Amino acid sequence: MTAPPPPDALTLVLDVGKTHARLLLIDAAGQVQAQAQRDSASLPGALDYPALDVAGLRRWWLQTVATWPAAQRQRVSRLVATTHGAAFCGLAADAHWDDAEGGLALPVMDYEWDGPARDRDPADPPLDPFALTGSPELPLGLNAGRQLRWLQRHRPQAWDQAAQWLPYPQYWAWWWSGVAASERSSLGCHTHLWSPVQDGPSPWAQRLGLSPRLAPLRGAAEALGPLRPDLARRAGLPEDALVLCGLHDSNACLARYRDLGDAVSLVSSGTWTVVMSPGGEPGHLQARRDQLVNVAVDGRPVPTARFMGGREFAEVCAGADPALAGTGGSLARLEAALAQEWWALPAFAQAGGPFATCQPPVHGRCLQGWEPARPVGPVDWAAQPPERRVAVASLYLGQMTAWLLQSLGGQGPVVVEGPMTRNAQAMAVLATLLGHRTVHASADPLEGTARGAWRLAQPASAPATGRRRPRPEASAAHLSPVAPLTGFAAERLRSLHILWLSRVASLL
Structure with a gap:
């Protein structure tokens, strides 16, 4: 067991979401002492699929840490990463943190690319039952196991260059420490690679030869080791700062x-x-x-x-400022939308969610009136006052x-x-x-x-x-x-929701 950090120690947290990435220094009392943010991006990949901009994040990490005062950097005692799921990283056999690819044998696939979902080999072993993995069949590349299988079949040379596969949070732990690991919360995030029931790799992953490539399993809070000395010197961080294994963001x-x-x-x-x-x-x-x-x-x-x-809310807002949902008078505007019978039905994004696998596809609609309901087309909807668009987007978000x-x-x-x-x-x-x-x-x-x-x-x-x-x-x-809500507004909302639920049921 590692020794506890000193009272004035700081924890460096890397939080990589699909939209934004954040870097934070947090003290032992939980107060943020420094932070930075940048957009998360996807770029055209060298292997003809969109890839996460991991190199850009690495550069940003180094540049950002270098801007913090030296006295602050020297108080860092722990580093931990949390990232979105459905992203796996293949390490080259001769991986080095400071090479051009950051140790990666091939680009990290963006899960919003639909290649893995379009590729189904009838000769592949059937997927394991949902009761065994808890992983549904998802669109795009949201099943990370499907990503790996696509690479295995369609980019065999690149696949062979990857000596180990590890989830995205653990890539950052490796980049910091040099220790490759996997972790349950990322392996078990609708990947088809993990069985929570068996607490181990799924039979499907074993049959396809995917599981032997997974890095060794470690606990999320487990210290993998100290920061790489050369990286510590370059970043101005203590060489004895410990790197934790990390975990999936949700x-x-x-x-x-x-x-x-x-x-x-x-x-x-x-x-x-x-x-x-x-x-x-x-x-x-x-x-x-x-x-x-x-x-x-x-x-x-x-x-x-x-x-x-978040994405569906933005779609229904149609360019209106989302902050209108939280400013003074926002509840009165919501109540006005209810009184005037404005509402919305799913779905405004196709990448996951209850309607993603529906055939024919289910497309979101904004409506005015309950019985009968009049659909409002995209052009007419964008012409509605921004306060109304935001109120209906908020109503939809709360109902869903x-x-x-x-x-x-x-x-x-x-x-x-x-x-x-x-x-x-x-x-x-x-x-x-x-x-x-x-x-x-x-x-x-x-x-x-x-x-x-x-x-x-x-x-x-x-x-x-x-x-x-x-x-x-x-x-x-x-x-x-x-x-x-209370009074008339609450009654209107409950009445609308009964109608909304019946319409939603008809879409599934």
């Missing part, structure tokens, strides 16, 4: 709240709205609705549902989130993390539709993914599993209850 957010017990459901918002109910029953999940099993850092299966909430939470069967409190907490309209819709379930918004200025990753680096985390000693007061310190 599971980092969940790890922050596990102290509150399994009755609490979590909504992690961003590009994706991910709903997790640790106390739910995995056997009730429906794979065709993009319901799946996430794997917590301690290996426990977590019933999960999701949709691209409430529907997914109810589908997982949880009955306890709900905690919402991320950008959705700043949307007063969507939060009021959610609190109203969930009825007896209390809804809490995280008021922590640091979002749950980075906070969860930081907590793994604190002394209360066990190195092997990431389990923490119960400290519910620490988890709940930044939670604020959300008030539901």
